[in-house]
Amino acid sequence: xxxxxxxxxxxxxxxxxxxxxxxxxxxxxxxxxxxxxxxxxxxxxxxxxxxxxxxxxxxxxxxxxxxxxxxxxxxxxxxxxxxxxxxxxxxxxxxxxxxxxxxxxxxxxxxxxxxxxxxxxxxxxxxxxxxxxxxxxxxxxxxxxxxxxxxxxxxxxxxxxxxxxxxxxxxxxxxxxxxxxxxxxxxxxxxxxxxxxxxxxxxxxxxxxxxxxxxxxxxxxxxxxxxxxxxxxxxxxxxxxxxxxxxx
Amino acid sequence: xxxxxxxxxxxxxxxxxxxxxxxxxxxxxxxxxxxxxxxxxxxxxxxxxxxxxxxxxxxxxxxxxxxxxxxxxxxxxxxxxxxxxxxxxxxxxxxxxxxxxxxxxxxxxxxxxxxxxxxxxxxxxxxxxxxxxxxxxxxxxxxxxxxxxxxxxxxxxxxxxxxxxxxxxxxxxxxxxxxxxxxxxxxxxxxxxxxxxxxxxxxxxxxxxxxxxxxxxxxxxxxxxxxxxxxxxxxxxxxxxxxxxxxx
Numbered sequence: 228x229x230x231x232x233x234x235x236x237x238x239x240x241x242x243x244x245x246x247x248x249x250x251x252x253x254x255x256x257x258x259x260x261x262x263x264x265x266x267x268x269x270x271x272x273x274x275x276x277x278x279x280x281x282x283x284x285x286x287x288x289x290x291x292x293x294x295x296x297x298x299x300x301x302x303x304x305x306x307x308x309x310x311x312x313x314x315x316x317x318x319x320x321x322x323x324x325x326x327x328x329x330x331x332x333x334x335x336x337x338x339x340x341x342x343x344x345x346x347x348x349x350x351x352x353x354x355x356x357x358x359x360x361x362x363x364x365x366x367x368x369x370x371x372x373x374x375x376x377x378x379x380x381x382x383x384x385x386x387x388x389x390x391x392x393x394x395x396x397x398x399x400x401x402x403x404x405x406x407x408x409x410x411x412x413x414x415x416x417x418x419x420x421x422x423x424x425x426x427x428x429x430x431x432x433x434x435x436x437x438x439x440x441x442x443x444x445x446x447x448x449x450x451x452x453x454x455x456x457x458x459x460x461x462x463x464x465x466x467x468x469x470x471x472x473x474x475x
Numbered sequence: 476x477x478x479x480x481x482x483x484x485x486x487x488x489x490x491x492x493x494x495x496x497x498x499x500x501x502x503x504x505x506x507x508x509x510x511x512x513x514x515x516x517x518x519x520x521x522x523x524x525x526x527x528x529x530x531x532x533x534x535x536x537x538x539x540x541x542x543x544x545x546x547x548x549x550x551x552x553x554x555x556x557x558x559x560x561x562x563x564x565x566x567x568x569x570x571x572x573x574x575x576x577x578x579x580x581x582x583x584x585x586x587x588x589x590x591x592x593x594x595x596x597x598x599x600x601x602x603x604x605x606x607x608x609x610x611x612x613x614x615x616x617x618x619x620x621x622x623x624x625x626x627x628x629x630x631x632x633x634x635x636x637x638x639x640x641x642x643x644x645x646x647x648x649x650x651x652x653x654x655x656x657x658x659x660x661x662x663x664x665x666x667x668x669x670x671x672x673x674x675x676x677x678x679x680x681x682x683x684x685x686x687x688x689x690x691x692x693x694x695x696x697x698x699x700x701x702x703x704x705x706x707x708x709x710x711x712x713x714x715x716x717x718x719x720x721x722x723x
Contacts, residue, residue, distance in 0.1 A: 350709045359702030384705050418723045454607030461598045464715035471716045475666045
């Protein structure tokens, strides 16, 4: 039975404070929920869905007896949803106990310096998943990966990409031996990158770019050739373009 | 003096119906408002801002005597804003009378088939502005470029890129002589594109891709090499990556 207590609990999870307190987060929509169920990275605690959804997804839920499954009506889903147009399912998942150490040898690692827009952060995680980047290191000033808008815009990639939060200057100093590239308005043309197997790629804040402290640790600045007049590119687009050249 | 009538009028402009009826749209934040004021493409009718904003931007407003300037308090700005964190200025601009004919010779033209997320559409317009694409042709099923979220995510590029709405199959048939590329999951590697001076690049809907009717008119499918496991890339990211290769 769906209750007022459920509504209050789930609405509280729209806020980081309560996600941290309870150690869980919400994911919405068939695509995202099913990908997270399949990913085996986050334990699903509860599923709230329209009756039809449980019928249509019976196969996937077959071996998931430990999940509490609660049917609700669309107006109830609307109340607990963090989306402007609510979907047909909302899941509560346990946060992952993130690994403390990230291997950077023979890999491309993405580093985000104060990416604050949840949509951008989610889209960057999706980019990483597309280009085979296993690990993302976020500065402590980045948005929370468990923010519902981040989870939504990863389109399920959160289940496949590791994201850790670190003090960036310290972490970069610890990884001295790996070449560090940074997206910057004034650097080498991105098209000079090709078939690079080991690198750390740093993407900066949407408005302010990369902080000075981090910039001091960069080995090479990378620029996406501009032909028109826009002042900058969106951070998620820029990361996608650079990853594409790095891996081609 | 700021009145209840203003509040109602501006709130109505969050909806397409009223933007169409009044022929105007809203833009928020210094960056976007100033870029649109400078662009000379959209006539500014009214500016609603905190008193400090008018002082700080006095120079820009110097020769703009025909604009109605109204000071308001932050709680009043919050009421009329379409943003979750309102800025310090909101402008009402007249929609452009869009040109009917788009020149496609010796140019890269972007074609959008049912891009429905306003943030994606705005980011694609910003990409076009960065890569020097002058014109975007939207299907009639795309989001409205005057939606406040589109305007916001263009970051001012709306003032520099022409966007027209067309029946795509008809329009593409009229432009038979220009080679048509389409972003697709199964096609030539994007890295084979280089220094192309004339092309039509088609980007499809976020979920469904390119419609069959449009797909039938495509000359070459383009794929962004996938290494990981994400099912797809965000449409704005994909458009940015392809434009980057086309223009490099």
